[in-house]
Amino acid sequence: MNETIEFSATVSATTRNGVLVVTIDNPPVNATSVDVRGGLAKALAHAETAADVTGVVVTGAGKTFIGGADIKEFGKPAMDPTLPAVIQNIEGLSKPVVAALNGAALGGGLEVALACHSRVAAPAAQVGLPEVKLGIVPGAGGTQRLPRLIGIPAALDLITSGRSVKAEEALKLGIVDTVAADLVEAAISAASALAGKPLRRTGELGMAAADPAEIAKTSAKILARARGQKAPAEAVRLVTSSDRPLAEGLADERATFLALRDSREATALRHVFFAERESSKVEGLEGIEPRPVRTIGICGLGLMGSGIAVSALGAGYSVIGLDQTAKAAEKGRERIIGLLERNVASGRLDQAGFEAQKVKLSVTATDADLAPCDLVVEAVFDDLAVKIDLFQRLDRVIRPDAVLATNTSYLNPDEIAAATAHPQRVLGLHFFSPAHVMRLLEVVRCAKTAPDVLATGLAVAKKLHKLPVVTGVTEGFIGNRIFSAYRREAEFLLEDGALPHEIDAALEDYGFPMGLFAVYDMAGLEIAWARRKRQAAARDPSERYVEIADTLCETGRLGQKAGRGWYAYLDGKRTIDPDVTAIIQAARAKKGIAPRAFTKEEVLERLLSAMAAEGKVLLAEGIAARPSDIDLVMINGYGFPAHKGGPMFVNG
């Protein structure tokens, strides 16, 4: 063991067995900030010239190897040494450099590792090039070195999806050479073994042969999925052309990276990245400990309840499901098991995991069986009396410190809480359907919700791998309030002259996976119709109200299941229906509206402005804490394209 050498504030090293063990310590994720890059450059220069150094190991302090380039530095003037220059030094060093991947090696982190002459991973490590998720391409050799190491098809998959893989898969793919629990020792041994031998430089490897037809097919699929986003398309171009001189490929990659980095798309996706980390920082919760939760009760085992159960079982919770009768409870159990089996079939869950989750599930029709629960989520029929009755029954059987959550979409959870013995333990957990798939979870802070109860909701959401966004109480919470404003504006557009397919085309071109009216048809029009009928008496008669949707429903056009809605479904295929056009024209004529033509840009302008205007009202009312929370809700719950940043970002 030798003394520690400080190469910079974040990079230091000790020499062990003649190997310079360089540690990057730049919390929270060891991003390659200018200080890290400078420190690494100095460490490499030292290793090259120091006679007592035969090799180098690079590792990270804490639980990350290197989380990538410092995203906070993007948009600021680049400072030397650049990451590609440091990486070039690593690959070109005359002594072996071994990467010891102690945790996540992402983006620039993996690019550092790829330039090393060997890679050893701890079992908990993961590697990936997630740059496309930030609207960019890898900018420090990833698109050129990864294909040389693992072939074009596998590199294409990883780089264009941005997904990261665990150590075992990285080993199988050939990204790492060894997985070792005694990581640094194994890396030191590897460096010593390589000393004095010819080094395997990734950039010098020949490209493995691949089937051009297969690559063309995969590329076409990726481009179709990208829906016009630039980064995946550029990634495809760079990876599929990587069979050319390294220097040429690197220069192209760098120029592409720099151009994309400053694009609107990348700025939007960076906004989303930071918004996701910001959303769980909630005023008034600093230092508040969540209540421990091990067992979750779920009331109502329909589609929503079953989805919540699958999500909870997947996160390691024990689940007790309650339904009205033993038969209904058993049916719920079967539905949950069916969903778990689907996870097994798709490879998301292995057999051992399936068995373990099955053991943690029980169902009942007896309230008292929920006594062991630390949290109970209700997902019963959205009716105030039903929910109040249930919560009052639960009050009698669960511990006074257990948390009660309602999954209501439109009811006022304050009214539900007020009817219970301990309103401070009540909050809303508004899951989106299907609950085991959708990432968004609106966490509703009710008037009396205790801070540690809210903290519990957030902690459980995180454990469920959901994206929690805190909302105050209002009809429809953040998401459905904005959605209502958006829908209202779309219906105004219909009366003013646009047709459903024109509005849908504008939305799909913008990046929504499906237009609004197509979504309506898929979901069915009857629930919203029933709500409109309930609200009819309370509606302000001076407010503009569009009757077209009601007319459709009255004529049995209830959506795709009925074979017709906003569109006709001939042989299941969505087609424009002249009858709908006639209904719209009649509605315009009845109000004496002279229709005008709208461009796609005008349609979008009206819809996006309506969303942003409603968002501003939610902020003013204190329902949403920050504009970026609203963006997250619309992106993760309503199909707003992430690469546009969300309605508040667009109109900010």
Ligand code: 3H9
């Ligand atoms: C890149 O590498 C480009 C290169 O190809 C080319 C260069 C020339 N920078 O997620 P967490 C912050 S592009 C700055 O909650 P976890 C984050 O904001 C980069 N900050 O932790 C948060 O701050 P705060 C490619 C970053 O343990 C804190 O760290 N890399 C960065 O759940 C904790 O974050 C990526 O896209 C960053 N790169 O997960 C990886 N990363 O506490 C992005 C994080 O103030 N990062 N922060 O809110 C991740 O996926 C996860 O953060 C990671 C840790 C898995 C690493």
